[in-house]
Amino acid sequence: MHTTTEESVRGCPDCGSEIRVHSRFSAWCAACDWNVDPTPPEEKPGRLARARRLRTRRHSERLLAELTAGGALRARRDTASVLTYALALAIHALTVAVVVAGLGFLIRGWGGFGMVPGLLLLGLAWSIRPRLPRLAEDALVLHRADAPELFALVDEVATVVGTRGVDTIAVDDRVNASVGTYGIRNRRLLVLGLPLWEILTPQQRIALLGHELGHYSNGDTRHGWVVGAAYRSLNTWLYFFHPYREPTLLEVVVNAFFTVPRWLLTGLLLLLDLLTLRATQRCEYLADRLAARAGSTEAAVGVLDRLLVSESAEVTLMREANGSALRGRGGSRHDDERIDGLWERLATDLRSVPEHERERQRRAGIRRGHSVDSTHPPTHLRQTALLLAPPVPPAVVSDAGREGRIAAELAGVRRTVARRILLDGYGG
Numbered sequence: 001m002h003t004t005t006e007e008s009v010r011g012c013p014d015c016g017s018e019i020r021v022h023s024r025f026s027a028w029c030a031a032c033d034w035n036v037d038p039t040p041p042e043e044k045p046g047r048l049a050r051a052r053r054l055r056t057r058r059h060s061e062r063l064l065a066e067l068t069a070g071g072a073l074r075a076r077r078d079t080a081s082v083l084t085y086a087l088a089l090a091i092h093a094l095t096v097a098v099v100v101a102g103l104g105f106l107i108r109g110w111g112g113f114g115m116v117p118g119l120l121l122l123g124l125a126w127s128i129r130p131r132l133p134r135l136a137e138d139a140l141v142l143h144r145a146d147a148p149e150l151f152a153l154v155d156e157v158a159t160v161v162g163t164r165g166v167d168t169i170a171v172d173d174r175v176n177a178s179v180g181t182y183g184i185r186n187r188r189l190l191v192l193g194l195p196l197w198e199i200l201t202p203q204q205r206i207a208l209l210g211h212e213l214g215h216y217s218n219g220d221t222r223h224g225w226v227v228g229a230a231y232r233s234l235n236t237w238l239y240f241f242h243p244y245r246e247p248t249l250l251e252v253v254v255n256a257f258f259t260v261p262r263w264l265l266t267g268l269l270l271l272l273d274l275l276t277l278r279a280t281q282r283c284e285y286l287a288d289r290l291a292a293r294a295g296s297t298e299a300a301v302g303v304l305d306r307l308l309v310s311e312s313a314e315v316t317l318m319r320e321a322n323g324s325a326l327r328g329r330g331g332s333r334h335d336d337e338r339i340d341g342l343w344e345r346l347a348t349d350l351r352s353v354p355e356h357e358r359e360r361q362r363r364a365g366i367r368r369g370h371s372v373d374s375t376h377p378p379t380h381l382r383q384t385a386l387l388l389a390p391p392v393p394p395a396v397v398s399d400a401g402r403e404g405r406i407a408a409e410l411a412g413v414r415r416t417v418a419r420r421i422l423l424d425g426y427g428g
Contacts, residue, residue, distance in 0.1 A: 025357040037364040055273065059281045060377035067285070067385055084275040088230035091268070095233060098125040128236045130229035133182045135170065135189070140413045142169040147409035149402060154190065157209040160395045161290040163217035166190040171413045173317075173421055175199075175310040179212045181225065188216065194410075194417045195313050198343045199306055199350050202398035203299040210294025210396075211303070214287035227276065234269045241265060281377050285385050296394040297386055304383045309353070309361040314426075316349045321426040335423070342418040 007022045017031035028035040098121050106118030135141060144151045147169065155165040166179070167187040174193035182189050190212060197205060241262040244251040291300040320342060366380045376382075 020356055022354060022357065025354070026360065028360050030356065030359065033363060036360055037367050055277055056281070056376070057378055059277050060381045063278075063281050063285060063377070064381050064385055064388075067388060080275045081279060084227055084272065084279075087268070087272055087275065088227045091230040091233055092130055092226075095125055095128050095130065098128070124240070127240070128233045130225075130233060132184060132225075133180055133189075133228075135168070135182055140171040140416055142171065142409075142413065143167075147406070149405040150409055153206070153396075153402065153406065154209055154213070156396050157206060157294045158213045158216075160294045161210050161214045161217055163213055164188075165213075171410070171417060173417050173426065175307075175313050177208055177212050179215050186225070194343075194414060195317060195346065196306065196310070198346060198414075199313055200303060201299070202403050203295050203394060204302045204306070205295075206394065206396050206398060207291040207295030207299035207303050211287045211291035211300070214290035215283065217290070218283045218286045227272075230272065231269075234265060234272065237265045238262065238269065284377050285382065288382050288386055289389065292386055292389070292392050294394065294396050297389070297391040299394065301383055301386050304379050304386075305358075305362075308365045308379050309358050311361055312350060312353050312357070313346060316346050317421055317426045320345065321421050324422040325425065338422055339415060339418045342422060343414060 007020060009018055009020055010027075011017070012019050012029035012032060012034050014034040015029060015032040017029055019027060019029045019034075021027040026035060026038045028038075102118045102121030102125055104118070105121060106115055109115045109118060142150070150169065151165065154169070158165040166189060168182075168189050170189060170191045171194050172191060173195060175196045176193045177196060178191045180189050180191070181187060190209075196208070200208060241258045243255040243258060243262070247255055288300055288304075291303065324338060362380070366378070377385075
């Protein structure tokens with residue numbers, strides 16, 4: 001029995017329940033979850049990533065249980081934080097030791113073969129050195145003079161969550177957002193994924209800003225330079241000791257020689273994860289509470305819902321990019337029309353996604369333990385934590401005038417990001 005030209009109804013092959021089939025989306029059964037996740041990730045995560053996700057889910061569930069039982073949710077310094085900094089400093093001390101050893105070999109062997117190990121050690125130390133984060137060369141950067149209304153909104157939200165605003169805003173093509181620091185002066189950076197910004201309501205955008213800025217005020221150690229640089233150094237060490245795939249006889253010997261240091265480095269990384277994980281989970285839940293304070297509980301939950309169904313936005317952008325590549329350049333006027341209309345088409349596509357497809361993506365996300373990355377609590381648990389707390393009204397309210405002014409300030413980067421997606425391709 002056909003209900004529309006695109007939608008039909010049939011029986012579930014597993015339980016026989018009635019299911020609605022839409023030509024644009026996967027058929028699935030709400031009664032038994034048949035085919036709820038028909039396209040699992042092509043690449044399976046490695047053992048370290050799987051271990052991180054398992055620990056993340058366990059800690060997230062425990063924290064959620066504490067919240068349900070009336071436990072406090074606040075950032076706090078404890079023994080694990082002290083040990084985290086001690087371990088991070090020890091990792092940086094190892095880098096210093098490599099530099100000293102390299103200089104020693106270089107001085108003692110000056111002019112002879114003894115310089116070789118010295119140069120190798122100094123080259124290794126240069127690779128694993130703590131690096132100051134910096135802006136990407138192709139980043140689309142906005143300063144206060146470029147977008148005064150957007151920065152004013154960020155400042156207002158920052159005041160609500162108990163911190164100060166940012167020095168720079170960078171815009172990219174991800175369905176995500178993040179904060180960080182860069183440069184010697186430790187300037188604050190907000191990275192806005194334009195596709196995510198475009199599919200949020202004005203109030204949800206305020207909640208998104210509240211969450212990201214909340215990381216500056218809640219004591220998240222992984223966002224600090226000392227611990228963050230230690231993570232980067234350890235991962236660089238692991239890269240150098242990564243085993244060869246399909247090794248030759250000589251490479252088999254090298255793999256065996258690398259086994260013990262690789263295990264030690266992996267153990268250090270797991271220990272650093274273990275020490276920071278609980279605090280990181282707590283900080284994510286706290287950042288969500290700050291998002292609700294800024295934009296309202298409803299808006300904060302809505303942001304997480306958008307993240308759960310972000311697959312639809314990514315599919316739309318990939319389809320647009322692939323279609324643009326197949327059509328080729330149609331002349332500057334035709335290209336301009338496609339570029340200028342991308343964000344409206346994205347919003348239209350997202351609005352046209354039926355509720356049963358949104359529910360499928362939510363359930364698939366829950367099955368996969370969907371999270372922004374392996375350190376974040378699963379998204380559906382973050383939603384549950386918000387819904388368990390008393391609902392709060394927004395402290396910052398958007399209005400049409402401000403939205404219009406912000407849209408005008410973002411017009412240039414909107415066009416640049418759209419051009420990159422359509423003419424250079426989209427990787428998700």
